[in-house]
Amino acid sequence: MRGSTQLWQRLHQLRAHWRPVALLALAGAVLASAGCGRNVEVALAVPGTMQPSNFPAMVYGLDKNPPDAATFALGRRLFYDPQLSADGTVSCGSCHRATEAFAHAGHRLSPGVAGRLAPRNAPALQNLRWRRGFMADGGVLGLELQALAPLTSPAEMNMPLADALARLNADADYRRQFAAIYGPGPIDTPQFLRALAQFVASLTSANSRYDKHVRHEAGGELSPQEVSGLLTFKAKCGSCHATDLFTDERFHNNGLDRAFPVDSGRAHITSRPADRGLFKVPSLRNVVRTAPYMHDGRFATLAQVLAHYDHGVQPSPTLDPALRLPGGRPGIALSATEQTNLLAFLTTLTDNDFLTDSRLAAPR
């Protein structure tokens, strides 16, 4: 835990343009020492550090990598720096755009270095503090490790970790910025990954109209059609898209294909036949803004997604039991009215505070 003494020391290390933020943090620290709790201090300095009352407990808690303004700023700089790709053309932010909930709208697959296409659709990055595993196949075990996958993938940033560290260490400005936080010495793997994790951990989306509705806050009014959609959603979609994170954090085969020769999903990691075609259930927050859909981006619209569940589900040995209808037909029966209502409901998950938060956009 960062005390106010350390906060004073940190103040001296900050650049001029961070001073207003630091002063806010200081004000927060004073409040905290007056008994208001340390979350006040952190919340003023770094976005996305509060526990929304309608969310489950954090997995990557604040104590894992205590948020502070300087580290957040460094993580943000790293996230948007194309120098972390082999040819200097692709940053994390190239395929994860703030205004699109850090997905890549309009791209079935995103181009990495030299125009190569990543093997899967770029997922939205939001509420990562509440995630247990990462990637559609769950291959990555923790938030701090996650960045290694796109960084080193030949089709994405194609940057071996040692080369990324060498490039950072060759940059006097980065060396100063890291040293101000982690002390003198070369920039190393944990420093790099933890700084980046501070930024992606801050991407909390919890202020949609739906959130305000369930928290009984002002601005949480839903239309009768949206309420009908919510009821249909709870009854027919909520077993997988569970909790207010809209995912059960598990792997399911949702019947996209009869066989999975190109991408076996979870089985790519476990090699278990029972895991063939299973993919992590994605959150539906800001889903209106993150088209196209599915791990391979095959559906361009949400209407297509609903049509898939109604009459497009393909049978296979690992198809999820929730998608086996009585009588043998796979899928989830959704009437035209139900589909219209669901589409109306899904718009209530758009969180404009998150999508337009300038602290999360590219620096400058």
Add this chain to the structure above:
Amino acid sequence: MKNRRLFLPVFLVLATAASWLIGCKKEAASEPGTGSVSFAIANMVGTKALALDGTAYATPSGETFTVQKFKYYLSNLRFIRADGSTYAAPGEYHLVDAATASSTSFTVSDVPTGNYTGVSFVVGVDSTTTKADPLALTGDLNPANAMYWAWASGHIFLKLEGTTTTGGAASPIVCHVGGYRAPYSAIVTASPALNGTLLVRAGQEPKIQLSADVLKMFDGATPGSHIALSAFPEIMMPGPRAVQIAQNYAAGMFSVKSLQNN
């Protein structure tokens, strides 16, 4: 590499203070009642020393190949006494890289004095360590050593890269063995015969010279263990063939060339 950063300095300070107080002349490098054991590994292809310069080698079944990279982890060293009891050396993780001479030898300190009739070690990294927080992954375990799968968090236990030239045209050999999940765990233990008794004594450092034979990756102890070089470009993820290769190298890759007590 020894992951006992705090312990050693604290111990040295205490030991120095103690020897000053009691006027002891003995070196303070190790705990009383312990000695060190050094290991040196010669990477081989059959009877020839492994060279990474394009030298062509042949397998017993007549396939020809060259090697550009050969790297693997040795960890979890155990020293076995005649009565079957063992000493497990903590914090030992060594990345042996055929391209780096200094990586092919290391010393294990603080081994209890005594007579040992066997040694064993994991070729790879235990699952607890490979799943550890990245902050714990320092030194040889650092993901920056390119022995780490970013897409399936965990270490690559052994990496062989080169070309196979069987049948004329050269094609790449890419063999990355890893995986710690059942049923395809590739974490294996090698226990090459010592052919003698290792005498660990205070103030002494016996030497164990090991040989690591690349050819033994392709053939193990059992019928059906043969892996053709033509299969190798595809071995880059956990699965049955990675497990077979791991079993092969656990069974026969390592042998003790000499044991020198002094």
